[in-house]
Amino acid sequence: VQAAAPAELPAPAALQGDPADSLYRAAREALSRREYRRAADLFARIPDRFPRSGYAADALYWQAFALYRLGGDQQLLEARDALRRQQERFPGAATRGDAATLDLRIQGALARRGNRDAAEQVQRIAGSIAEPPEPPEPVEAPEAPEAPEAPETPEHGDGRCADDGSDMKIAAMNALIHMDDEKARPILRKVLARRDEASVCLRRKAVFLISQGSGEGTEEILLASARTDPDPEVREQAVFWLSQVGSERAVGALDSILRASSDRRLQDKAIFALSQQNSPRARQALRTFAERADAPEQLREQAIFWIGQSGDPESTRYLRELFGRIKGEELRKKILFSVSQLGGDESGKWLVGVARDRTQPIEMRKQALFWAGQGSASAADLIGLYAAFDDREMKDQLIFVFSQRDEPAMTDKLLDIA
Helix, strand or coil, X not given: XXXXXXXXXXXXXXXXXXXXXXXXXXXXXXXXXXXXXXXXXXXXXXXXXXXXXXXXXXXXXXXXXHHHHHCCHHHHHXXXXXXXXXXXXCCCCCCHHHHHHHHHHHHHHHHHCCCHHHHXXXXXXXXXXXXXXXXXXXXXXXXXXXXXXXXXXCXXXXXXXXXXXXXXXXXXXXXXXXXXXHHHHHHHHHHHHCCCHHHHHHHXXXXXXXXXXXCCCHHHHHHHHHHHCCCHHHHHHHHHHHHXXXXXXXXXXXXXXXXXXXXXXXXXXXXXXXXXXXXXXXXXXXXXXXXXXXXXXXXXXXXXXXHCCCCCHHHHXXXXXXXXXXCCHHHHHHHHHHHHHHCCHHHHXXXXXXXXXXXXXXXXXXXXXXXXXXXXXXXXXXXXXXXXXXXXXXXXXXXXXXXXCCCHHHHHHHHHXX
């Protein structure tokens, strides 16, 4: 295929005041008269004599074009060299696209004349055309936070204590509390007051038995064990069984553990225990802790997670408002997840709004878009986002979100994009 004739190629606008202007005009006139040798020589002078000229970059292309039209072996090699110089010295040249096409034509002409290097180059380019492009990497979905595990219910006979006779004592206490709660309580208090290693198994069983009684003071007994017992398992089980008492006094005890304890495992259990209470005071305790800047961030994330599991409409409003005030990136991501778990049309629209907000970091917007796509946002709201996004990364994420939904409208939109 021959290159276009000079008359078919538009001349670039003249650069007023450029030192190479008269030389460039003379070269263009020679090219239009098909005086290719003269045109090539004139174009070659521009980048050598006026390297800073606005014509220098394109002059190398036109030099190569004129040499290509001459068509001899030497002229083709010189034309190829001129294009290499343009690529090295002026990678941003306006004619770089035309130069790539011309270079391929030159290589083809040299290959037909037996040039081995040119033939190999043409073969590599042709081979690459047959290879399919690699598919884009799938967008990774953010991971949902894991819920903390609740402590196991103590067995009526702990095999670990069989060697010291504790199994028999535990069985006796269990029988007594079912026979007479009032008589069992003083004995259990004394067991829980012990701090020796030999009574560990008894104390673990005692916190469970205390929680099953109906007498007053249960919360204070369990709270004392949670705060002061030297065995971590006794402390953690005391917190868990506090959550099963189901009283406002128990909520107050759990709140005090969350606020005052320095034991992170114990605080983690208190967060879970509070989340199980259907109590405004418990919900407020979790919210207060989630906002505590001096608290460990991982525990604050757990509080946010459990707030999102409440199913309370007021929690949805609270988390949306907290998102605008809180600083930590991971905390804000947990809020996005928790809002998505609360569900509802308002939650979906809010998540879509975060995804559209260009003031938010790109990763935050992608997370919001992902969780919006998990069901809380309508198909119409998500489809409307595609035209609103002007950056490739968000469109890629949105395409992934479309692929995760099974509505016909999503399939239609993917076909439309394709």
